[in-house]
Amino acid sequence: MKKLTEKQKKVFEFIKDYIAENRYPPTIKEIMDHFSFFSPTAVVSYLNALEKKGYIKRDKGKARGIILKEYFLNIPVIGRIPAGTPKIEEENFEEFISVSKEIFGEGDIFSLIVKGDSMKDAGIFDGDYIIVKKDVEIKNGDIVVIFYNGEYTVKYFYKRKNFIELKPANPSYNSIIIKESPLITGKVIGLLRKIK
Amino acid sequence: MKKLTEKQKKVFEFIKDYIAENRYPPTIKEIMDHFSFFSPTAVVSYLNALEKKGYIKRDKGKARGIILKEYFLNIPVIGRIPAGTPKIEEENFEEFISVSKEIFGEGDIFSLIVKGDSMKDAGIFDGDYIIVKKDVEIKNGDIVVIFYNGEYTVKYFYKRKNFIELKPANPSYNSIIIKESPLITGKVIGLLRKIK
DNA sequence: TTTCACACTGTAAATAATTATACTGTAAAT
DNA sequence: ATTTACAGTATAATTATTTACAGTGTGAAA
Numbered sequence: 001m002k003k004l005t006e007k008q009k010k011v012f013e014f015i016k017d018y019i020a021e022n023r024y025p026p027t028i029k030e031i032m033d034h035f036s037f038f039s040p041t042a043v044v045s046y047l048n049a050l051e052k053k054g055y056i057k058r059d060k061g062k063a064r065g066i067i068l069k070e071y072f073l074n075i076p077v078i079g080r081i082p083a084g085t086p087k088i089e090e091e092n093f094e095e096f097i098s099v100s101k102e103i104f105g106e107g108d109i110f111s112l113i114v115k116g117d118s119m120k121d122a123g124i125f126d127g128d129y130i131i132v133k134k135d136v137e138i139k140n141g142d143i144v145v146i147f148y149n150g151e152y153t154v155k156y157f158y159k160r161k162n163f164i165e166l167k168p169a170n171p172s173y174n175s176i177i178i179k180e181s182p183l184i185t186g187k188v189i190g191l192l193r194k195i196k
Numbered sequence: 197m198k199k200l201t202e203k204q205k206k207v208f209e210f211i212k213d214y215i216a217e218n219r220y221p222p223t224i225k226e227i228m229d230h231f232s233f234f235s236p237t238a239v240v241s242y243l244n245a246l247e248k249k250g251y252i253k254r255d256k257g258k259a260r261g262i263i264l265k266e267y268f269l270n271i272p273v274i275g276r277i278p279a280g281t282p283k284i285e286e287e288n289f290e291e292f293i294s295v296s297k298e299i300f301g302e303g304d305i306f307s308l309i310v311k312g313d314s315m316k317d318a319g320i321f322d323g324d325y326i327i328v329k330k331d332v333e334i335k336n337g338d339i340v341v342i343f344y345n346g347e348y349t350v351k352y353f354y355k356r357k358n359f360i361e362l363k364p365a366n367p368s369y370n371s372i373i374i375k376e377s378p379l380i381t382g383k384v385i386g387l388l389r390k391i392k
Numbered sequence: 393t394t395t396c397a398c399a400c401t402g403t404a405a406a407t408a409a410t411t412a413t414a415c416t417g418t419a420a421a422t
Numbered sequence: 423a424t425t426t427a428c429a430g431t432a433t434a435a436t437t438a439t440t441t442a443c444a445g446t447g448t449g450a451a452a
Contacts, residue, residue, distance in 0.1 A: 005400070020270050020292075022255070023263050024220045027437055039403050040438075049400075059218070063259035063410060063437055067219045072268075072294050074216050096216075098268050098294045103390060123319040123389070143391060193319070193387040194299060195339065201426070223411055235429045236412075245426075259411055259436060 002053040011035070011046045012055055015066060025066040072098045075131060077111040097129065097192060104190050108134040111192070112145065112152065119143070119154050122169035124191060130154060131190030143188040148176065154188060198249040207231070207242045208251055211262060221262040268294045271327060273307040293325065293388060300386050304330040307388070308341065308348065315339070315350050318365035320387060326350060327386035339384040344372065350384060 004012060014034055018026040026034075031043045047066065050056045059065030075097040097111055114128045122143060124130065132145050144157045146166060155166035155176065166176040200208060210230055214222040222230075227239045243262065246252045255261030271293040293307055310324045318339060320326060328341050340353040342362060351362035351372065362372040 007401075024260050027259065028439095029437065037402075039405090041404085041440090042402050044439080045401065061409070061438065063223065064220050065438090096296055097299065098296060099388075100292055100294060103293065103388070120319070123316070123321050123324075125319050128319075189391050191387065191389040191391065192295075192299070195385050195387065203427075224413090225411065233428075235431090237414090237430085238428050240413080241427065257412070257435070261412085 001055070004050070004053060004055065008046060008049050008053075011043075012050055015056070016068065019068065025064040027064055070101065073101050073104060073106060073109065074098050075104070075109050075111045077113070077129060097131075104131055104133075107136075108186075109189070110134075110186075112154075114154060118168040118170050118173045120170050122156070124154065124169070124188075125193065127194070129192040129194075130188050131192065132186040133189045134186040136187045136189075138184055138187055145185040145188060147183040147185055148178070152185065157184070197251070200246070200249060200251065204242055204245050204249075207239075208246055211252070212264065215264065221260040223260055266297065269297050269300060269302060269305065270294050271300070271305050271307045273309070273325060293327075300327055300329075303332070304382075305385070306330075306382075308350075310350060314364040314366050314369045316366050318352070320350065320365070320384075321389065323390070325388040326384050327388065328382040329385045330382040332383045332385075334380055334383055341381040341384060343379040343381055344374070348381065353380070 011031065014031060015026060018030070028040045028043045028047070031037075031046075032040050035042075037043060047056065047058060051058055055069055057067040057069060059067065077097055109131060111129045111131050114124055114126060114130055117126050124143070130145070138144055138157055140158050142157050143154060144166075145152055145154055146157075148166070153166070153176075155168055158165040158167060163177050163179050164182055166178065166182070168175065207227065210227065211222060214226070224236045224239045224243070227233075227242075228236055231238075233239060243252065243254060247254050251265055253263040253265060255263065273293055305327060307325045307327050310320055310322060310326055313322050320339070326341070334340055334353050336354050338353050339350060340362075341348055341350055342353075344362070349362070349372075351364055354361040354363060358375075360374050360378060362374065362378065364371065
């Protein structure tokens, strides 16, 4: 991404701050007033520069049509998965986790609430929100969400010679060994925890 | 919070979806068009109902001045704290973590990136983003961020009879015992992890 | 070293388009 | 009896765009 000049940076920062405070973008006039410009054209030239350099996108003709490129990913949280429900597609989530795109990237991402302590040595505890990405290549050692025996579980994934090992991160539990190709829902790419 | 009628809910959902998609709120006309209303008054009556019931706030007179009440908390991420810098006030953060307010609540909250494995048995790993809240009461057993010996560290907090124990969650490390009252920066209320 | 293009940073003024509000009225549902 | 759920119309306010003009600095070419 191209570098901004000092003043461009200031304008960009103002837009960010404005959105953080007001939850909607500023108008050209509001930016103009804030910087004590005497003409909206001054602002427009900044917005053009910011857009050209890839920092914002503009919805032309629309009021407050300034969109920050570096922005958020809304992750739907599937609170309770009724055991035996293989479709997370049209889920009835109530919550969203919104995170800067830099954190988890983009893609088909959702969140599950972990039950149990079978992954505790991997730092995944009961009640944690795991961030799961669909449609990614699974490599040995990855933590995956699989649909197995009518339930969703989180395990380490290992492809062995003649079988697949789904290994918990807790010595109290045994690995699950399966012959057939498991129904992998996604790869765990992140975690979010609330601590009381 | 008062319950919404079916149609009010639909309008509210539309506003939420619109914002998720466009990053700025819809105009009255856009809502009107979406629901094929023939008059903006229809929309206004819905917005009034939503505001009265506490679901939105309106910035009167401003274009797209619809604000969702249930919204996000922007947590500044302080990437690297130069050892020996006791002020996190005017920090030079680059990142924000934006989370639904339901997750971590509200308040003076920031995030630090964990270095080291001294809290690994608490499920806090190297590279994790811990969510820290200032100005909260610290109780025994809480995980806290303290400024000690020119550095920030994360430890369990225990107030003993004649001293304070700052205990790591890793048998390889020893507790820090201090007599004087430590400079507690905040309490760890959450965690966010990226998994490669 | 000078010149020239070009990006950056603006002023000024007019216009077009978008957007919100206010008032009046109707009718069904709770 | 009040809330909910609209239509219709008019107007005010907000907001974006466009065109024209100009100074400053920077880097490259001559």
